[in-house]
Amino acid sequence: MKEKRHLEKRGHSPVCFIDIDEKKHGSEFLGLPVFSFEDAQKLYSEFMIHVTLVSDQRYHAQENLVSRGFDRSRIVNYVSVEEHDGCELLEFKLLYDHDGMFPCCREDEVYMNEPPRVKWTGEDIESSVLEYIDMRSRIVSQLKEGEASECTGCKFVKRDLFSTESKLKSLVFGFDAPCQLSCKYCMHRNASRTDQGNEIDKFMSVFPINRFIRCLEEQKMLDYNTVVSFFGGELSINPRKNELLDAVKDYEIDVATNAVLFDSMIASVATSLNASVDAGTRRTYKDIKGSNSFEIVWGNLKKYSDSGVKTTAKYIFLEENSNYEDVRGFLVETEKANVRNIAISTDVFCNSPYTDFRTSLIIDMIEGASRSGINATLETPFFKPWDIEKIILAATSRGIKLCFA
Helix, strand or coil, X not given: CHHHHHHHHCCCCCCCEECCCHHHCCCEEXXXXXXXXXHHHHHCCCCCECCCCCHHHHXXXXXXXXXXXXXXXXXXXXXXXEEEEECHHHHHEEEEECCEEECCCCCXXXXXXXXXXXXXXXCCHHHHHHHHHHHHHHHHHHHHHCCCCCCCCCCXXXXXXXXXCCCCCEEEEEEECCCCCCCCCCCCCXXXXXXXXXXXXXXXXXXXXXXXXXXXXXXXXXXXXXXXXXXXXXXXXXXCHHHHHHHCCCCEEEEECCCCCCCHHHHHHCCEEEEECCCCCHHHHHHHHCCCCHHHHHHHHHHHHHCCCEEEEEEEECCCCCCHHHHHHHHHXXXXXXXXXXXXXXXXXXXXXXXXXXXXXXXXXXXXXXXXXXXXXXXXXXXXXXXXXHHHHHHHHCCCCCCEC
């Protein structure tokens, strides 16, 4: 929807969607018909294409169009690309928390390197941004040339198509505190009540969000496609919530929330929202989250969904919720809340291989979601490779189609 509005502002009049999925041909999306590329060519003699896929998928799609004889000048958002060894996170993602700027989270100590980082000293934010840009450019060049760097050997480094532009696709703020819950799996559990929480509070009170965004804009790091995410802590009770959201109002906003509170400002400005509920019963929710807010959370998710925010309910598989009752309950509550998307994830700190039973539960959840018209996505980066292989085998044996994030 955002890209459709952007095209209209630039004087383009979208008339249809083009999709390679034959099952979508003849349907409608956002009020426009969906055609194959060949049918669109027959219907419209002269037309332009705006590729809506994200990052590397977009680059492959645009190059596929060019290889089929479609003039690149007729691709509205065409960007020059080149093939080399690199990392999607390093080149197009920036995370900022109280400990500095970095391109990725080290969710897997075996398969991921410690992310390169630039600390902000509390003085000149502009110098810190420039230092980060220089560091990133150096590592990108080293990966291209096959030279050793901080990212050498990381599982996310691969040979692929990368844009020659340096614009960020994702800008993530992870403030970690404050938060009303105490989730068992959270690395920042009880952060608000520790020395770390005091450090975060101090950082939050002085972080120059407007200068930071303005500096990124001056360095041409942001554009209308950049997604700004608030992750960690609870934005709805952050004392600087209004200022933070106002600073990034020109961009697509994604909010991770516990949904204990419904916030009208978040509902009005967020494009997407996700909440890790992790339970389908009141008992399990309290066990994992340390709170009696099960019904309140689902009620608030319905409010967010009904307000037009793309809402996702997340289920992190743990020992406590790996049972039929919670999986079925979660699907029932998701449908009742009018939430059309679920994300399936795992405890990143657990190295024990998935049992056959837990693997089967994941497939049950995906299958049940599909029957209800709910989109289910596996958050692949958080799973161990051997667990993903097991899930793929189980899904294949049952004829279940998987969607990966």
